[in-house]
Amino acid sequence: MHQKRSVAALAGGALSAVALGGLLAAAPQAVAADVTCSANVYKRTFYKNTAFSGSPVRTDCDSAISQSWSGSPVAGVPSNDFGVRWSVTRDFGSGGPFTFTASATDGIRVYLDGVRKIDLWKGTGDTARSKGVNLTVPSGKHTLRVDHVNWTGAAKVTFTYTPRTSATYDKTKPLAPTGVKTAYATKSRKTTVSWSANKEMDLASYTLHRRAVGSSTWTKVTTTTARSYTDPLVNPDDRTPYYYEVRAKDKAGNTSSGSTDTIVRPLPVVTSLTGTYDKATGKVTLKWPLNTEPHFDHYTVHSNDKVDGSYKWVPLGTTKGSTWTTGPVTADGETRHYRVLVTNDSGTTTYNPDWLDATAPHELWLAIPDGIAPAEAPDLSVRSCAGGVQATATDYTPSPIRDFTGFEIERRAAGTGTWSVVLHKAYDPRLDPATATVCDPLPADGRTYEFRARTYDAAGNYSPYSGIRALTVAAG
Template identity: 55%
Template structure:
């Protein structure tokens, strides 16, 4: 409330070019602009509000106790009138109470329609409260007060009725909603304009992940017109915000239009699982395979000399498999794999798996095989095989089968010999039967030329008879026939 002050006109005399100029301050009735929701107040020296107001000023509230004194300098203490006018935005409107007290008369108007009428000369203060429903938007309230005789006092207010059983009007949707995102901090700031509801209690902020509905509970509740979300996951996903206003009766507005923000992606995929060696051939290299990791755009393969050794990046692949063509044959390595997403975030490393590139190359063929018949079998000899990883010699003994056009040695493994042995004695009943022989070299990886190709250098020999039956001993037979 602003008390009335004496308005004094001051004459200013100026000398200009030998003439006297007189400037007078504006009169008390000059136009006064008051910013809503402050009232414009006008004083009249009559009870009919006629003529030019004696004084116009701004007043924050209608609440005066002038008693028997004049309300302002230049006005009478009786038979005067005071008018308050305000135009403001009532938001969504709703139920309001209009309480008044006055001695003497008071009238209240809403958009020109009279809502309170206590218009009589009284010797004591009269009181009344009128309940009205104010529509949404901007409306004008006017309060007319007159004092005919005696003491003068007046008060007026417009107050939202906020109990849930009375107020069923939802607030207006907040306007001006916007969102900004700081990729450096991963924070989103949501801002909106102040709601015009007089019974506003605050705002509720909701957030949802793209493709999902909003949660029933709000992300935050605030009385401010902005909120900084510090809980956004930095996953490269899109989230949406909406703001809703709520009043003291707990009525909640509809939400603002969804405001999207796409976060920075700093979240790595999960580590790949199921890493295993799927093949370790000499020709193709050592192959690894694993289960695809969700969100992975590619994978990185690391190799070390042992499970606890230092792992170095070996290569990358877009598929959940990798071929190590650089692994040395026969050397055991340990491997681990990571998943990398489109933003370059790398997962933790998988569990380690060990693998060794298999030796698929058989030793050279055994050369120099000779089969010498004896009285009681055969003496086999051959050249030392040059393979450095030789594990053994496999001696095959069989019989020659012939269909008249082609002969075949049908043999089976008879003996395994260590790499330092290059001879073998095969004994049979000395009945002069024919036998076929070949020797195969097998390395430490189990490679065998005969088992890979089905071919071998075969020698055929006929066993000697008993000494009484055979007077001469035949020459040894060298290898060369096909198996």
Template identity: 55%
Template sequence: MNPARSASAAAVVLATAGTLLGGTAATASAATTCASPVFKRQFFANTTFKGTPKKTDCDSAVSESWSGAPASGLPKDDFGVRWSVTRDFGSGGPFALAASGLDGIRVYLDGVRKVDLWKNTTKTVSRTVNVTVPRGKHTLRVDYVNWTGAAKVKFTYTPRTSATVDKVGPLTPMDPLVSYDTANNKAKLSWGGNAEMDLAGYRVYRRLRGSTNWTRLAATATTSYTDTPPATGAVYYYEARAYDKAGNESAGTADQLVTSITLAAPGGLGSSVTDTTAELSWKAVPGAVKYRVVRTDPSGGEKVTDVTGNHLGDEAVNRSYTYRYKVAAVDGTGHLSPYSDTVSAHRPPAAPRDLTATADVGAALLSWTVKPGDGTVYAFHVYRSTTLPVRTTGEPVSCTTTYTELPDGSRKYSCTDDSAAEGTAYHYVVTAEDQASAVSLPSGTVTVITAESDRPPAQVTGLTATATEYGIELDWDDNTEPDLKRYAVYRGTVLGEEGGEQVCSGSEWAWLSPSTSHYRDVRLPDGDHACYWVDAIDTAGNSSRWLGPVSAVTVDELDLTPSVATPEGSPLTLTADTPDSGGVHLGWSAVDSATGYQVYRWDPATGTYEKLAATTDRSYDDTSAARGTTHYYWVTALYADGTESAPGADQAILEP
């Protein structure tokens, strides 16, 4: 036998005053109170519900199955159980009363019997009855008896929510209230909850005073809603309506009035610029959900940007251009306030790029680059310091600027600081200024040590000369003095007897930049004895020769002259040159009555001029000629009788 179920968590059992675990059964029964919609349940030891209940408690649902006595003091057969509840059905409407039991069950609505299954049976019987419950509070009662055997009982009452059946709308929500937060333009409407069991939720409406048109703002399952009305200073009315699961809607609550604020124009609009961005900020406006920023460019074109905060960083601005900005506040419905006053922002030019400095005597030659898009520069300012960092305050250095156009559209600027002291280390930076007096960030810093007018550079050391099949290779140690302007290579012949005093008598042969310490003297390797020396010259024109005698190197050229002499009396003149495309190009003069020409090339391995090609043209390209050596050629004229003329000769040197 299962004991009776305890009261649900939602029910509260109270004892009457002055009663403590004692008193009569009638007193205990009367003391039981169950909060709607929980059922009050009474157990009787008979099937006629006579006398005092043996037990009274609360039950959240009618759904039981007993195989023995349902409660202490009750028999397992011939007992009765009564459930009753009084609740508010709101607007009422169509309901389905569903009952089933083993044995008898009866259902009453306000004392009127709606279900009658009252017989002793060995199997479960059931019935569903559709009824219309009037609005307001009503009482449901379920009587159940078990005559013999097992006991089962179940009862439910549910609203019928089909739109074809339910035509009863919910009651109008009660006790509407509205509050308005003027600081944030927020209107909060609240109301009392409805009692309908088929309630789906609530709809909130708003209309402008003087209009009969209501705008539905939202549907909500709660009993409050917060709106942001258009901040125009207009008067608005709000109401709430309940709606059920069949789609029926109640009448609206009493209108609740709100006078909206007027959305003010943003104040305190200010602008500033960084190297990359125009920065805008303004004061927040009560009731605004976002802000509309309008930018006007120099040509009059406008760009509109919406932001949620009261700040905007505009990176899409060109350098050396002035832009104008204004801001309006926007409320939740898209209404704009008046626009603020207008402010301007001007992005400065870019810092000069790739600053370099070259030392001169008491001077420094500076150069830098400005690329397209870096801004329109009106002037440059050169700042100099003997300490770091270089400050860009105070008077800049006087430095007249010139420029050259580069292929990519950039400009390379240069100027010379002639006011520097000799032999002094200086640090330089350069800034750019446009026509609006906007100044760029400083360039990178460069350092240079100015040259001294009476101090020649050090003499070249480590000079070597190497004979090759294409000439002489010279190498020497780097001179790292900052004012070095160039190297001068001298080539000459050795004077004096071997074993005695000898000198290199030569002349200036080549000028080289200070960034190289190598020279290739391409010359015919015919076994000459030669000498070389290298002079270092600074920007002041000082020469390392002034420091005293210089060291020269001597070298014996290789001798690649063919061992077979070229006969005299050739009717043609041969020239050999080395085009940039590679190989050796041969060309010769025409010979009357010649039927063709034979090209020869000297082969040192065989010691003969080997046939290379026969042609009727007056030129030939030797694409097979190896690089890094000297090639010797003959070309003869061929005649119809099978003879050929004496050869014309020339040679070509191919560098590696």
């Protein structure tokens, strides 16, 4: 018998998938009974009865429902009293308003997730009739099923499902694009952004947006129907990291929310910097996380030092590692400043302003212990007091430049080697000169006692000792 067949280019007459969404359907193919069809392609089963009972005579895949049979549709199926069933489960993206259109001789029924939406079920001979319904399809995956029976004569059947793209009806925003990836080329200093195909059936275009980190303003880079774009933002001195996001737009003019923001850094960055000071060696050891970006090349370590009367960032050296040990640093109680910069494989280096930035993650402010003792010994005088010896330590350094916080006075019996602390006391800053005194109770035993004094600072450093002063306590 003669068999006629016409196949549409796409299930449901939807958009061209080459440009916009992976909807391209495979051509019908004859396959074994338990078949798996490509995405969005119908599974088709033939029955030699109109009750769809028993095992199907044949199962294959069909890209579109658009058939015309003048006799038996396939071997083993009669010319009259046969049934054909199509089914497909597909992702409708954000869903929205659709039109289902069916046309057939004899019987056709259309189901969405098992719920009948079109019912034309009576004999018509060779004359087809049609029906269209408008309905809203929820977002996500849904199953379509189309049943057709031919009682007598020619068998003609078509079915399409198409989105309603008029802004009057479609108020549903498309889903945001997913799978956004970025690739930064350091040689050209351009960023290529790519993303996955959108599931929408009424997609019109994508828009790519960019904003600098720290800014809240998005700039539209381009509108495209493709799924990748190379941003021609070129600036040899640009070290600004940018966020990119992609938005989808449908034919009704609805725009999705932005995709997950993806950051692009023209330069790898040092995300944290720590350091320790070794009192034994006087050296500072710096540490930071090792960068693994493919365009990383090396680090440069800087120290903020005084040069010709002003402080500047001075390079200490370069490394590809994540630690650096300086030369000996004077333990002066001051704060030292260090900075680690990154250079990429095109020779661009992290922005390095002259000033200090306490919030910069790649900058360290390290307090160095004070190892410098007060320079001068205090004066010391002794005389008798009630029940002992009065020792007085005095320092004549002007108060604005004093480098000590208190006095310490020690005593020993003449001819012995052991000194005892008889006073450890901060001085009264209101007095000038600075002084501290103590009446040291001693037995009236006729012995001679020696005293000495020194100053100390807040870090526990001591000045040289004063000269030794002696006094004999009269015997009682």
